[in-house]
Amino acid sequence: MTYAVALRLERGLVFAADTRTNAGVDNIAQYKKLQLWQKPGDRVLVLMSAGNLAATQAVLSLLNEPLADPESQVPNLYNAPNMYRAARVVGNAIREARRVDGPALEASKLGFNTHFIFGGQVKGERPRLFLVYPEGNFIEATDDTPFFQIGEHKYGKPILDRVARADMRLGEAAKLILLSFDSTLRSNLSVGLPIDLVVYERDTFGIRREMRIGADDDYFRQLSNAWSEALRHAFSTIEEFKV
Structure with a gap:
């Protein structure tokens, strides 16, 4: 499983995804689940995936194939006129992968289980963010709900619900996302380090920060310890229930 x-x-936008795909006592694998496309001065696009690894890799291959030909007239991530049309390209790739592989997956009772978060900015409009479903349709983030999660999201959701705001600074948002990961890592074995993190600043059309956060990362370790201390302190200061 995964968490993204x-x-x-x-x-701007902040993205993060873990790299664990299988979890067990003696079976742990890692794959990068955050993909990035850039055309300097024109667009930055980010895609994160959760679900069946073979299915998500098939979608990724379908997205990358037309990009090899710069003269291609086929709608693709590099010639889409806006983020909505780019999200449609992603949705169409999902539908094509499902058309080819879906029947076999359904027959094995695995199902075509893929979810994606897709976001970025195309020149001429503000940054946008979409949650893309296995059927290829999608919804867009708003100021009221400025975040999306896929995978094992339930442990990291409470802090996002309480704190996330569209007017946050990029550093604040990155801290918030990493705290949601800390909560998830403590409660779910199927999510694991390292975490891929991307920070995009509006209208720069270049990635401000891209990094992989592992178990030896000083900031993440300090963040986790400080959050635990803050929670214990907050708990101790709240009046006890009367019995």
């Missing part, structure tokens, strides 16, 4: 989350802000 993204925030759409007035100042």
Whole structure:
């Protein structure tokens, strides 16, 4: 399984995804689940995936194939005129992968289980963020709900619900997302380090920060310890229930 989350802000976008795909006592594998496309001065696009690894890799291959030909007239991530049309390209790739592989997966009772978060900015419009379903349709993030999650989201959702705002600074948003990962890592074995993190600043059309956060990352370790201390302190200061 996996956990991935993204925030759409007035100042830009923040994305993060773990790299664990199988979890067990003696079976742990890692794959990168955050993909990035850039055309300097024109667009930055980010895609994160959760679900059946073979199915998500098939979708990714379908998205990358037409990009090899710069003269291609087929609608693709590099010639889509806006983020909505780019999200349609992603949805169409999902439908094509499902058309080819879906019947076999359904016959094996695995199902075509893929979810995606897709976001970025195309020149001429503000950054946008979409949650794309296995059927290829999607919804868009708003100021009221500025974040999306896929995978094992239930442990990291409470802090996002309480704190996430569209007017947050990029550094604040990155801290919030990493705290949601910390909660998830403590409660779910199927999510694991390292975490791929991407920070995009609005109208720069270049990635401000891209990094992989592992178990030896000083900031993440300090963040986790400080959050635990803050929670224990907050708990101790609340009046006890009368019995």
